[in-house]
Amino acid sequence: MLDKRAVELQPEEDVKGKNVKEPFCSQYRCGSLLGSGGFGSVFSGQRLSDGLQVAIKQISSERVQQWARLPGEVDPVPMEIVLLQRLSEVGGHGGVVRMLDWFQVEGRGFLLVLERPSQSQDLFDFITERGALPERLALRFFRQIVEALRFVHAHGVVHRDIKDENIVVDTRTLDVKIVDFGSGAPLKETPYSKFEGTRVYSPPEWVLSQSYEAVSLTVWSLGVLLFDMVCGDIPFERDQEIVKATPIFTRRVSKECQSLIRWCLSYRAEERPSLEDILSHSWMEGVEEEEEEEEEGGHLQEEHCSLPSESL
Template sequence: MVKELKKKGKSPALRRRLEGNNSMMSAGSESVKDSRPRKRKKAAGETPRRRIMVSQMAGASTSCQGTNRTMRRLRSNTTKEAEVSSPPAKKKKKGLLHQVLTKEPPSSWDISSESSSCPVPAEDFQKPLKRKKMKMEEERVDSPRAEFQEKYVQLHQLGDGGFGSVFAGYRIEGKLPVAIKHIPKDNVVIKHKDENGRELAMETVIMLKLRSATVPQLAMVSLLDWYDLDQELILVMERPMFAEDLLVFLKERGGCLNEKEAKIILKQLVEAALYLQNANIFHRDIKVENILIETTTEGLQVYLIDFGLSCFDDRRKHELLCGTPEHLPLDWFMHNNYCAEPTTVWQLGVVLFEVVHMMRFNSHSFLKNKLKISKRLSKNCQDVLTKCLMVDPVDRPTLEHLLGHPWFS
């Protein structure tokens, strides 16, 4: 080149500049050649690496920031290819309860904060168990009610007393008419312990005993079923279809009955009271509201109901004051106690008084002579009333003597 420049007549300065450039180019080419990395020898059995051009994956980069971004994409894509080439083993899914109990938090939990506050409190796992236990208890209590509802249908209300309510109904099988009595357990004042030590309402015990009698009494309604629920008792009894209580029966007939009808009713009541006495049962609340009258083709039929205040007599003196306050026996005021048979005779005299008189009876008014036996009644009827309402219980007749009175002949 120098020779050519000489031949062309170039100036000395231009020739020196060209010679300097040629020397720099030769030196740079030698340095680049020396700095080029040597090729690594492959080991035996080594899998050759796959070479990927950056420009093919992310395109060319024109800045430092672009270069970094490209390298990150390269690493990410390389990792994904590795995962595709060797899929990981399947992980067994664990439920939340298993993770908490084994103290193995999910990957999304902050383990550093787990010790300070557990995401699901341990007591929360006890709540379903408590709810299940409560549900089982409710099912246990409701099972007798469900049994009752499957067997009987309850209709309108027949009456409401101080201890319970009575509803009309029928048994689904056979469409048998029944009376359904609901007794809140808070209203059960008289209880009885059976031979197993179980405490039951006395009314239930009495009616079960009457049901098991070999010779039933016509004046007693039979107990068909009973159900012991959590808050109440349900007694299912037979219901005479065309019966009504004696108080309503009297009102429909002007307030009183003639002696012939009164005699039929009272005789059946005395026979029923004598039957209870022989069974060691003391009713304690015989009154017109607790007597049903059924009119049949054969005549009047009497039923004695409501044994809520009844008890076993045991031939003892009773101190618990029970019954209707207006009809309390005078011997309780005199001696602060009373016996079963004289009290029953007194109550039968009260019923007869209200049947043949157009007025209600009151013990205090009778003692003050404000209530008197009507002289319009027959001598035998007056005699029965006088003897039943004697002030001294010793002077009252026994049930057997009363049943043998000439008035009933």
């Protein structure tokens, strides 16, 4: 999990970003550390022009695994910037975190300015506090996540680290966003031989042969995520359990939901559903009752909400 120490980020004045004339410090104010992970640290922040609350992700150049070039930029930048820029240029999606700006800091790396819902909590903490989610709520979250991933894939990006810590819940609206594209890559049809995601969300083919394809990896991780939501914990902890690909349900879960999870967690990658198959599954066609939805939403508004604690 992430280190939630309260420390300050004080960027230097010598900064540069695409089409940005004013330095970072004259446009944004940095606050306390929200969390840190393998690809950087995330701080609270505020845009000075209008007071907008943002998240500021700092990435040290030494920790960047993949570099790429943006049009109009001479020097390469972290792949994460290129991927988020690509998604932003096509209009973005409500279920995907939006990058508002980025800067390069002399001697310190890169700063990504990201949107941040005011009342939000990552799905890991959400489940930790509340336990296994009712299927209606899990369905509400899962549908949004799958739809957002369809958008991401349609625009040539694969996330490669779908997990509860990388899903942020707006606790007022129950809308969710996918965050942290630090493990992402351009989408391709041929297999990948590098994986920088989370081991317990990785599929059998990666564990056994260090190779996987984008969609089948994504769908496997969605199966793990859905199990996590309805059972309160992930199905596999060790490699031996992953390659068995046999989830054991620890709570009462409907047959339809179990069916979808098992389909996503098929041992053979080619037997897993597509994202479109998932959306047309019988469990996904369930309709939330308005009264229960409003009751759930009202209950959540009264609870204390923490900011997202994972690297965005």
